[in-house]
Amino acid sequence: MPNEFKGKFRVEVSPNVGPFEVKTQEQWHTVTDFEALRRPPHVVPVPYCAAAPRLDGDLSEWRDVPFVPLPLEGGRPSSFRLCWREEGLYGAASVQDATPNAFPDDPLRRDSVHVYIEKDNAFSLDLTPETLHIAMMPAHGLRPGECSLSGFHAGEDVLLPEDVKARRALIQTYWKPTDEGYVIEFLITAKALRPAAMEPGTTLGLMLVLSDDGRILEYFRSQEDPIAWRRPYCWGVVRLER
Numbered sequence: 001m002p003n004e005f006k007g008k009f010r011v012e013v014s015p016n017v018g019p020f021e022v023k024t025q026e027q028w029h030t031v032t033d034f035e036a037l038r039r040p041p042h043v044v045p046v047p048y049c050a051a052a053p054r055l056d057g058d059l060s061e062w063r064d065v066p067f068v069p070l071p072l073e074g075g076r077p078s079s080f081r082l083c084w085r086e087e088g089l090y091g092a093a094s095v096q097d098a099t100p101n102a103f104p105d106d107p108l109r110r111d112s113v114h115v116y117i118e119k120d121n122a123f124s125l126d127l128t129p130e131t132l133h134i135a136m137m138p139a140h141g142l143r144p145g146e147c148s149l150s151g152f153h154a155g156e157d158v159l160l161p162e163d164v165k166a167r168r169a170l171i172q173t174y175w176k177p178t179d180e181g182y183v184i185e186f187l188i189t190a191k192a193l194r195p196a197a198m199e200p201g202t203t204l205g206l207m208l209v210l211s212d213d214g215r216i217l218e219y220f221r222s223q224e225d226p227i228a229w230r231r232p233y234c235w236g237v238v239r240l241e242r
């Protein structure tokens with residue numbers, strides 16, 4: 001049993017709880033599949049987009065961008081697309097949902113698109129200052145426009161300022177109802193992604209979650225875990241390519 005994992009976590013055998021536990025900072029995590037920590041995740045390329053997508057709910061400019069695969073669930077991915085430019089990471093979600101709803105106070109149990117990013121792609125065992133989580137939801141009143149948003153940085157609700165101008169400097173979104181459900185287009189700006197550089201070769205830990213009335217329809221991640229949301233080593237990996 002190694003005493004070190006990736007040079008930053010202490011791994012100790014615990015005779016009391018399961019096979020062993022991993023200690024990060026002040027918390028203990030029981031790890032039942034230690035080999036999984038070493039398993040290289042599926043790396044998904046993110047293409048460069050020559051022209052900036054317009055955040056307007058029209059996804060025609062995404063036509064040639066492949067859908068983000070679902071490494072664990074299999075099946076045909078049909079919701080998420082990503083591309084990047086110097087100004088940040090763009091995304092589009094096309095969601096089939098007969099009952100789009102808007103309950104921004106409870107994003108995990110309602111209709112929502114979640115983006116989790118580990119900016120240093122360190123496969124950390126817990127949230128760190130380099131992780132962020134953005135939840136995008138159909139907005140109040142179900143009128144097209146900016147999404148209802150909540151955002152967390154390192155597990156704390158400090159990512160998205162109340163001030164609209166300051167918030168748009170970090171995250172820009174647009175949502176629109178469609179015949180099948182709704183679409184969301186977003187830009188997570190380079191500023192929000194620092195210190196990750198917007199250049200070819202940059203890798204980001206990434207988890208995408210699509211939730212319909214609290215039921216998860218699609219997941220982009222590399223490992224199953226009931227609390228994957230706070231375990232970046234379970235997330236997938238994307239690489240910016242040109």
Ligand SMILES: [Ca+2]
Pocket residue numbers: 053054055056057058059060061185
């Ligand atoms: Ca568009």
Ligand SMILES: [Ca+2]
Pocket residue numbers: 097098099100101111212213
């Ligand atoms: Ca719904």
